[in-house]
Structure formats: structure tokens, C-alpha cells
Amino acid sequence: MSDVTNSDTTSHLGEAAEPGETMIELQELTKRFPGQEAPAVDRLSLKIPKGEIVVFVGPSGCGKTTSLKMINRIIEPSSGHIIIDNEDVTTIDPNQLRRRIGYVIQQIGLFPHMRIGDNVATVPNLLGWDKERTRERVDELLDVVGLDPRTYRERFPRELSGGQRQRVGVARALAADPPVLLMDEPFGAIDPITRNRLQNEFLRLQGELQKTIAFVTHDIDEAIKMGDRIAILQEGAKLAQFATPEEILTNPANEFVQDFVGTGATLKRLKLTRVREVELTDDALTGREDEDRETLRRRLAESDWTAMLLLDREERPIRWLRTPDLRQQQRPLTEAGLPARAIVEPQATLSDALEEMLLGSAGVAIVTDGRGRFQGLLDVDDIILAIQTMRDTEAEFYRAAKLSDPDDEVSA
Amino acid sequence: MAFLEYLSDPSTQRELISQTLDHIYLTAVPVAIAVVLGLGLGILAHRSPQLRSPILSVVSTLLTIPSLALFAIMIPIIGIGAGPAIVALTLYALLPIVRNTVSGLFSVDNAVIESAKGMGMSATKRLWKIELPNAWPVMLAGIRVATLLTVGIAAIAALVGGPGLGQEIFTGIRRIPASGSLESLLGGTLFIILLAVLFDLLYLAIGRVTIPRGIRE
Ligand SMILES: Nc1ncnc2c1ncn2[C@@H]1O[C@H](COP(=O)(O)OP(=O)(O)OP(=O)(O)O)[C@@H](O)[C@H]1O
Ligand SMILES: [Mg+2]
Numbered sequence: 001m002s003d004v005t006n007s008d009t010t011s012h013l014g015e016a017a018e019p020g021e022t023m024i025e026l027q028e029l030t031k032r033f034p035g036q037e038a039p040a041v042d043r044l045s046l047k048i049p050k051g052e053i054v055v056f057v058g059p060s061g062c063g064k065t066t067s068l069k070m071i072n073r074i075i076e077p078s079s080g081h082i083i084i085d086n087e088d089v090t091t092i093d094p095n096q097l098r099r100r101i102g103y104v105i106q107q108i109g110l111f112p113h114m115r116i117g118d119n120v121a122t123v124p125n126l127l128g129w130d131k132e133r134t135r136e137r138v139d140e141l142l143d144v145v146g147l148d149p150r151t152y153r154e155r156f157p158r159e160l161s162g163g164q165r166q167r168v169g170v171a172r173a174l175a176a177d178p179p180v181l182l183m184d185e186p187f188g189a190i191d192p193i194t195r196n197r198l199q200n201e202f203l204r205l206q207g208e209l210q211k212t213i214a215f216v217t218h219d220i221d222e223a224i225k226m227g228d229r230i231a232i233l234q235e236g237a238k239l240a241q242f243a244t245p246e247e248i249l250t251n252p253a254n255e256f257v258q259d260f261v262g263t264g265a266t267l268k269r270l271k272l273t274r275v276r277e278v279e280l281t282d283d284a285l286t287g288r289e290d291e292d293r294e295t296l297r298r299r300l301a302e303s304d305w306t307a308m309l310l311l312d313r314e315e316r317p318i319r320w321l322r323t324p325d326l327r328q329q330q331r332p333l334t335e336a337g338l339p340a341r342a343i344v345e346p347q348a349t350l351s352d353a354l355e356e357m358l359l360g361s362a363g364v365a366i367v368t369d370g371r372g373r374f375q376g377l378l379d380v381d382d383i384i385l386a387i388q389t390m391r392d393t394e395a396e397f398y399r400a401a402k403l404s405d406p407d408d409e410v411s412a
Numbered sequence: 413m414a415f416l417e418y419l420s421d422p423s424t425q426r427e428l429i430s431q432t433l434d435h436i437y438l439t440a441v442p443v444a445i446a447v448v449l450g451l452g453l454g455i456l457a458h459r460s461p462q463l464r465s466p467i468l469s470v471v472s473t474l475l476t477i478p479s480l481a482l483f484a485i486m487i488p489i490i491g492i493g494a495g496p497a498i499v500a501l502t503l504y505a506l507l508p509i510v511r512n513t514v515s516g517l518f519s520v521d522n523a524v525i526e527s528a529k530g531m532g533m534s535a536t537k538r539l540w541k542i543e544l545p546n547a548w549p550v551m552l553a554g555i556r557v558a559t560l561l562t563v564g565i566a567a568i569a570a571l572v573g574g575p576g577l578g579q580e581i582f583t584g585i586r587r588i589p590a591s592g593s594l595e596s597l598l599g600g601t602l603f604i605i606l607l608a609v610l611f612d613l614l615y616l617a618i619g620r621v622t623i624p625r626g627i628r629e
Contacts, residue, residue, distance in 0.1 A: 072530055074526060074530055095534055096532065097532070098529070098530055098531060099531065101530075103531065105523060105530070107521070107522075109521065109525075109527030109528075110524070111528070111542060111546075112546065112626050113546055113626045113627045122533075123531050126531065126532055126533060156625060156626030158627075169527075
């Protein structure tokens with residue numbers, strides 16, 4: 001038992017210690033603002049592996065934004081080096097550099113006098129792409145961020161909601177397909193529900209795009225959710241810990257990290273497990289809206305289920321139906337029973353799913369794929385089981401650590 | 413009644429129309445020069461913190477010089493006629509244009525400028541494609557004020573031998589209390605007011621055409 005645990009633990013830690021190819025490397029990066037005694041960023045050294053999201057998190061004023069803005073040299077470093085894709089970019093032409101780096105900020109900064117399409121086309125235009133190619137790319141990107149190009153391409157920024165604007169901000173940053181993205185609290189100014197949705201959408205997108213991303217937030221929960229790795233920064237951008245979210249939650253490096261992570265580490269860890277990682281109930285009883293009432297009723301009666309999930313023609317869940325709902329003839333099926341609530345996508349975290357269940361006062365969450373098609377159900381028991389498993393792993397981890405203690409003493 | 417008679421006299425009409433055309437010229441030329449100079453100075457003042465307060469103080473001071481005095485000062489330097497009037501009016505028109513250019517440029521959202529920068533737009537491109545279009549409504553308002561100001565002050569040009577509706581007004585003033593003097597005075601003034609209204613409408617139209625729809629009120 002402890003053997004298995006040991007090897008598990010090693011592989012887990014090993015993964016954190018041995019990142020893949022480095023895409024961005026900061027070497028002793030320092031920024032001293034004129035007239036300030038202490039540097040805002042003091043010799044920050046950090047490697048961001050290719051294709052990963054590294055989140056910079058820390059208390060207000062610790063130097064997150066300054067660190068990020070030095071990567072595309074919106075703020076010029078006082079000393080130190082920035083290496084991107086094995087090239088020292090500390091002194092190259094900043095405009096050339098910036099065209100290779102997508103940049104998303106909290107205030108978004110869409111150009112108010114330009115249509116959405118032209119906003120997204122900014123970098124392609126700077127790079128001199130031909131019209132046709134740019135147009136296709138703009139439409140493709142608006143589609144990718146979930147905005148119908150025909151509806152939104154010709155609009156102006158002020159004709160969009162905050163969440164839609166932020167999507168355009170992301171599309172604009174991705175326009176010329178830069179390998180690197182810098183994001184400074186991109187979802188900071190958005191209401192919690194929309195923020196959650198945008199985070200999930202962005203993670204799904206990142207799953208396909210595999211960009212190398214430096215992401216700033218002051219919210220540890222967002223850091224845990226978004227980060228492949230988290231850099232917890234202290235005053236002067238001193239690195240308090242740089243590790244995977246799991247590692248930070250189980251093994252905070254010091255008191256600062258512990259305080260910053262705060263209480264409720266177990267609950268936070270619900271944010272680390274995604275719905276797709278747990279086994280769903282996939283034998284749920286479903287019916288389709290174009291099926292006959294009587295067929296549905298008989299199927300429900302013959303099953304162990306007390307309710308049936310009604311799907312539309314595209315397999316998207318719409319209603320929960322019980323036997324009486326199927327007996328009555330007055331209302332169409334699409335209005336009978338209860339609306340299907342608490343719908344989550346596979347990349348949502350267990351925490352999201354739990355929250356949706358609580359919000360929708362539903363005992364189960366309905367899992368759908370990216371197109372909204374039904375995949376399976378997730379109930380509270382599944383989540384409790386997942387927490388249980390994490391506890392066990394943790395317990396085993398500490399047991400393993402204890403077992404290795406005497407060895408340490410011998411060697412010391 | 414006497415005023416209507418005065419207005420219906422064909423020779424007065426011819427005179428007033430020709431003076432109005434002169435007045436338009438006396439307004440348009442200084443404003444055009446002031447726009448070119450004012451935009452340049454405004455952009456400079458916005459860019460350079462060191463030059464900002466000298467530029468703004470100089471153009472503000474110019475506007476405080478009484479117009480009569482400024483016109484008079486021009487005579488020994490340039491002589492009489494349209495020349496001194498155009499120079500003096502240009503100097504007056506500068507302040508609203510420079511000031512609104514500076515405040516227009518400062519009113520552009522920092523996040524907008526930063527994101528343009530972050531996408532690798534050069535400083536020149538940023539100025540032309542982002543900053544000026546967004547500052548334009550405020551700048552245009554400055555140009556409009558400068559124009560209306562010039563229409564009014566241009567009347568004084570008649571005192572230094574300049575053309576325009578000021579001539580009709582001063583003809584009237586000089587002849588007071590002779591008959592017809594009041595009519596001349598009122599006629600000149602009326603046409604100046606009409607001209608101001610016309611310019612205002614023109615700026616409304618220019619705003620419609622040149623202010624990007626995304627930032628129009
Ligand atoms: N342009 C500037 N001039 C002078 N000092 C600055 C400037 N920008 C930032 N600072 C200082 O540098 C320090 C770090 O600022 P920074 O914006 O990087 O913090 P942050 O971690 O992003 O904080 P927040 O979470 O509040 O955004 C702060 O003490 C700030 O006052
Ligand atoms: Mg910040």
C-alpha cells in the first residue's frame with residue numbers, strides 16, 4: 001500500500017519539478033520605479049513551460065501587473081532578461097515583440113470608434129495580411145469565442161455587454177495566433193456567473209490552442225482553477241511558492257502561502273477536479289421530445305427511476321418529467337414537469353457543479369458536451385465520493401511522509 | 413420699418429452680401445491656419461510635459477489681449493488691410509483649438525491606448541488610428557468655438573482697414589446720429605449672427621460625417 005503511495009507521490013512531485021520545454025523565462029527581472037526606494041519587482045526568476053497557464057497571484061501591490069507588463073515591455077525592466085522561445089527579447093524592437101504576444105487586460109480596452117470586426121483585425125492589419133485572410137480569421141475567432149460573426153462583426157464596442165466585450169478582447173488577442181498570451185485579471189470586472197462561464201470557456205479553448213499563458217489575478221480561487229502552475233508572489237514580486245495547484249494546497253511552502261490560500265483547502269480542491277474526471281451516471285433514463293407520451297410513460301414505469309430527462313431533437317436536456325407529467329395531456333411535454341437545471345460541461349469543476357446544484361435546488365447536475373448534448377448525470381454522492389478520495393490520497397501522502405521521516409534523521 | 417426699407421434696397425443688399433463673403437474669408441482663413449497650428453501645438457503639449465504649460469500659457473495670454481489693441485499692434489508690423497486681421501484672428505483662434513486638442517487627447521481611455529500599445533502599434537499609428545479619432549469630438553468642439561469666436565472678433569478688423577461686415581457696423585457707428593446709421597449697425601450685426609448660425613450648422617454636419625459612429629453621442 002505504502003509502496004504504491006510512494007511511487008504516486010514521487011510521480012506527482014516529479015511532474016511539478018520537471019516541466020516541459022520552456023517558452024518564457026524571466027531572469028532576475030527587476031523594476032525600480034523612479035523615486036521609489038524598494039523595487040516593485042525584485043529579481044524575479046521564473047520559467048513558464050510551453051502550453052501551460054502560469055498564474056501570478058498575490059496581494060494587491062505585490063508587483064503582479066508590473067511583472068506581466070515587463071514581458072511585453074509595456075513596462076521596461078530596470079534589469080534582468082526576458083527570454084521567449086530561446087530568444088532574448090529584452091532589447092529587441094518592442095513593437096515587433098508585442099505582435100507575437102496576445103495581451104488581454106481587465107479594462108479590455110477595445111477601440112470604441114472601431115467595429116468589433118476591425119478591433120479583432122488589429123494585429124492582422126499591422127502584419128499586413130490580405131483582406132480576405134483577415135476577414136476569414138475574424139469570423140473564425142468570433143465564432144471561437146462564442147459570438148456569431150454575422151450579428152456582432154459590424155457592431156461597436158458600446159453595443160456589447162461586459163462579458164461580450166471581454167470575449168472580443170480575447171478574440172482580438174488571439175487574432176494573429178500568437179504563441180504567448182498575457183492576461184491581467186481578464187475576468188476581474190465581470191459578474192461572478194459570467195466570470196465562471198468565461199473561465200470555463202477559456203479553459204476549453206486553451207485545451208485546443210495550447211498557448212503559453214501568463215495570467216494575473218489576485219483571487220486564489222481563480223488561480224487554482226485556471227493555473228497549471230501558480231506563482232504566489234509576495235511584496236516585491238518575491239516568489240513565495242511556484243508549484244502546481246495541488247502542491248500548493250497540500251504542501252504550502254510557508255506561512256505566507258498558507259495564509260494566502262486561506263481556509264477551506266478541501267473545498268478548494270473541488271475546484272481542481274473536473275467533471276470529466278469523475279465517473280458519471282450515464283445510464284440515466286432519457287426520452288426525446290419527438291417520442292410518444294405513452295412510450296415514455298411505459299419506459300419510466302419499467303425503470304427504477306422516479307423521473308425521466310427529456311431531450312430535444314439535438315439531444316439537449318430540456319425538462320425533468322415524472323409519471324403524472326406524462327399522463328396529463330393538456331400541456332405539451334416541453335412545458336410539463338420541471339425545467340432541466342444545473343447543466344454543466346465536462347471541463348467544469350466539481351465545485352462549479354456543486355454550486356449549480358445548490359443554485360438550481362437540484363440533487364443532480366446534468367452534464368452536457370460543448371454543443372449542449374446530454375452526456376450523463378452527476379449527483380451529490382459522486383461529489384462526496386470524490387472528496388473522500390482526495391482525503392484518502394492526502395492521508396496516504398502524510399503517512400508516506402511520516403514513514404520517510406526516520407530516514408531523513410539518519411541522513412541528517 | 414426703416415430697417416426693412418434699408419434691407420430691401422438692392423445696393424445695400426449687394427454691399428451686405430459682398431461684405432458677408434469677405435467676412436467668411438476673414439473667418440475661414442484664420443481658423444484654417446489655427447487648426448493646423450493648434451493641432452500641432454496641442455499634440456506637442458500632450459506629448460511633452462515640459463512644453464505643456466509654456467504652450468498653454470502663451471495661447472491663453474494671447475486671448476486676453478484686448479482685440480482692438482492686438483489689431484492696432486499689427487498695423488506697424490504688417491500694415492493695414494486683411495493681413496493684420498488674419499494674423500490677429502489666427503492668434504485668437506488658437507486657444508480653444510489647442511486646449512481642446514490637449515484635453516481631447518487626455519480624455520482617451522488609458523486602457524485603449526495601452527491595448528493598442530500591447531498589440532504592437534507604433535506611436536505614430538497609435539496617434540493617427542486611435543488617439544486622434546477618439547479625441548476628435550472634443551477637438552471639433554474646440555474648432556467650432558474658435559470659429560464662432562472669430563466670426564465675432566473679425567468685425568473689429570474694419571478698424572484696421574480690414575474687410576467684412578465690420579465695415580457696415582463701423583460705417584453706422586461713425587455716422588450716428590445721422591439717419592440710416594442705426595440700420596447699418598443693425599444690418600451688419602444681423603448678418604454676423606446669421607453667419608454664426610450658418611457656421612454652427614456646418615459644424616453639426618461636419619460632426620455627423622467625421623465622428624465615428626461608435627463614439628457619437
Ligand atoms: N507607473 C508606476 N509608477 C510608480 N510606481 C508604480 C507604477 N506602477 C506600479 N507601481 C508600484 O509598484 C508596485 C506594484 O504594482 P503592481 O501594479 O505591479 O501591483 P499588482 O500586484 O498588480 O497589484 P493589484 O493586485 O492591486 O493590481 C506598487 O507598489 C505600485 O504602487
Ligand atoms: Mg495589477
